Amino acid sequence: MSLDKSTLERVAYLARIKIEDSEIEKMITELNNIMKWIEELNEVDVNNVKPMTGVSNNSLREREDEVNDGGYSDEIVSNAPEKIDNSFTVPKVIE
């Protein structure tokens, strides 16, 4: 499978990554190399192998249902580019 320009632009938009026109050709070549490598990996037969989602055999650690965090709204919004009182503010978005 090889990547075309419109697919590249769509993927970039979905990830909100800005790509200059001058970079497009280079990006397509690089991504196509990665895709080719993935295709090579696909040649290995893994039909009877369980999917591995990590290198450790640990199970997910769980915590008790206790409230022991939060309550610092001023800190939460302290780095916000725009805020009013203790709310973040953004340009109006309405459906």
Added chain:
Amino acid sequence: MREAIKLKGETGIWEMVIGLEIHAQVNCKSKLFSGSATDFGASPNSQVSYVDAAMPGMLPVINSEAVNQAIKTGHALNAKINNISIFDRKNYFYPDLPQGYQISQFKSPIVGEGWINIDLGKGEIKKIGIERLHLEQDAGKLMHDQHPRLSFVDLNRSGIPLMEIVSKPDMRDWEEAGAYLRKLRSIVRYIGSCDGNMDQGSLRCDANISVRRPGEEFGTRCELKNINSVKFMMKAVEFEAYRQIEIIENGGEVKQETRLYDPNKNETRSMRSKEEAHDYRYFPDPDLLPLNISNDRIEKYKDELPELPDQKRERFQKDYGLSFYDADVLTADKSYADFFEIVSKGRDAKFVANWVITNFFAMLNEVEKSIEESPVNAQQLGELFDLIQDGTISGRTAKDVFEEMFTNGGRANDIVEAKGLKQISNTDELESMAKKIIEDNSEQVSKYKNGNEKLFGWFVGQMMKNTGGTANPKVVNEILKTLLNK
């Protein structure tokens, strides 16, 4: 058997195909992946941790109770609980989602296929399939009415644990969809995994709907969002079905899209912004290992499952001799059933069921109060019933006493005493009263004796008027019959 509603178009008959996705807030003190609180109505961003605000370097740790509640709910949906499930990232950009992705479950949900029975009235039941149940985070909340050109972002909801429960496309009209939503709400409330409060957004519903000629393949579906009541969901489905039929009959094609229901205008409209976002690029969240659930843990919650609505209804029919309808109404919500069982203890269950449904529920409905908010509790209502059953007051008087208890408070006994509402069953007293009425109204008596039997009611009325409605109607009838037919 009940026939599903079919819609008549210009060119013939159409059938609806409906599936629902329910988002139920899991009943937990803290969030799915952080220790901040989940209380409703707190001030903006006061229940937000650095995890919920997606500060760099913060790691999610799952809430054990949310997992337990999902297992319990899975059992109540007769579903398979999966030993291994995986959390994925669902990627999209919106101001209410600080992470830029929602942690959800895509390929391997915690709960697989199941089913529930829905009640279609008159004792008829339909089985509706459940596709899956998975755990996910809620997003924050946007407020648009605080400022002319800004939206305010409150992340208190961000990270709240949700169960998304997806049905199979098994419903064929809005009545069935309504019955499904009500039943699911009842079930999660019975087991306590969600409070079911649709006004506060603890339970929300998206509807997938398409239309087809009866028996043919499924048509293209649209997803309706933003539905926060059973009534609105049913109306949204009806509107949307007619909209799709009109498009097809005019030679067009239904476009698969997300639409927003507007309850004020009773219409659905396209949400363009969601179109582009439909590619969520799911992948397993590298911050979270697979969730392993042992068989012991699964079985433990199966054993602890409380009596569910269907079982309770059957028991009410069997143990209390109630009709399907009465048992169904009383078990629709756990709070109703609990209330009924307290009041009916040691009393005539059929009488209590009838009275609670026709008078007590009607009153709650009228003032739009829940049973928890009722000014008259089960014990107090029971005391009122005792006064009816031992003949102290008549059924008619009981309604007035109940209204007084409900509006101004007080115990039944005290109200009856204070207002002198005790039923007069004393035969001597009533007999002398009746004799006097007969003496004073010789004209009416002769009319009655000449065959105008309707006048009997007039005499009863006079007796009631003289006693302020406190005369025992049965005794009055007997006395008048004896005296007038002499």
